[in-house]
Amino acid sequence: MQAWQVHENGEPSEVMRLEEVERPEPGEGQVLLKVRAANINFPDALLCKGQYQVTPPLPFTPGVEICGETEDGRRVIANPVLPRGGLAEYTVADAKSLLPAPDSLDDAEVAALHIGYQTGWFGLHQRAHLQAGETLLVHAAAGGVGSAAVQLGKAAGARVIGVVGGPEKAKVAAGLGCDVVIDRRSEDVIAAVKEATGGRGADVIYDPVGGDAYRQSTKVVAFEGRILVIGFASGAIPTAALNHALVKNYSIVGLHWGLYATKNPKLIPHCHQKLTELAASGAIKPLVSERVDLADAAGAVQRVADGVTTGRVVVVPGLNARQQEGAGA
Structure with missing residues (x-):
């Protein structure tokens, strides 16, 4: 073969x-x-x-x-x-x-369907406890991991802001259902998020990028918001300023989806059933x-x-x- x-x-x-x-x-x-x-x-x-x-x-x-x-x-x-x-x-x-x-x-x-969507579901629901009506900010929203998070966020009733790099990716993010799309190459991400949220910021931030994206996240996370650390596609692993998390009252939440296979394996087929139902209804589609x-x-x-x-x-x-x-x- x-x-x-x-x-x-x-x-x-x-x-x-x-x-x-x-x-x-x-x-x-x-x-x-x-x-x-x-x-x-x-x-x-x-x-x-x-x-x-x-x-x-x-x-x-x-x-x-x-x-x-x-x-x-x-x-x-x-x-x-x-x-x-x-x-x-x-x-x-x-x-x-x-x-x-x-x-x-x-x-x-x-x-x-599996890794990206399971990561998104565990991150948004098991770790960040995203609620309907909250604002979700997704970095790299047109990518494989980000596009799954956008769809899952919309399915959960969140308002979704997508950050992308370039006009073609902006079109993809808009087609996925993002309520607001920000092109980091031509726009000031921090200013654009603040404008889109009336200065409040995002309740949940989904970050598979790290580096500068994480720095931006700390500037636009809402009171009692949650920054989900998903990965470091940029290649730069940021160092968290814990005093900043303290004074702004936000949480830094890590997600290693693979750990559930050994720590809580029953949740994986449960998540798959939820994803299957969402796919059948048309709410998500890779x-x-x-x-x-x-x-x-x-x-x-x-x-x-x-x-x-x-x-x-x-x-x-x-x-x-x-x-x-x-x-x-």
């Missing part, structure tokens, strides 16, 4: 190689899955660079989130067990962690901006690493062949 292999750490486009490898053999408690679609996440790029908290042995296959098919034909959501990730024709996953794929979504959308063939995965991972994509980029093995068949029909 074909699988992308990383033999040394570096930029994805430089170190990922498409190779013929043996089909993986599932270990105890694992299942073999045919990859129907694999969503590219920022951690896939970090894995290639050797900068992720998990460091699989070399060589490894990236791909931490897929829509897969079991040997008995069930469509499922899975997180492949590294080092045999999902950017391949087949992978393996823990049988107990499989979740049923919602019928309302196609393969690519299913592949993009924004898949690109669908690429397995052969084009390295370039796609690089674009995600470079921050030039919107929504989700999903790898669909056999896509080129299907498109050629369709063109010839």
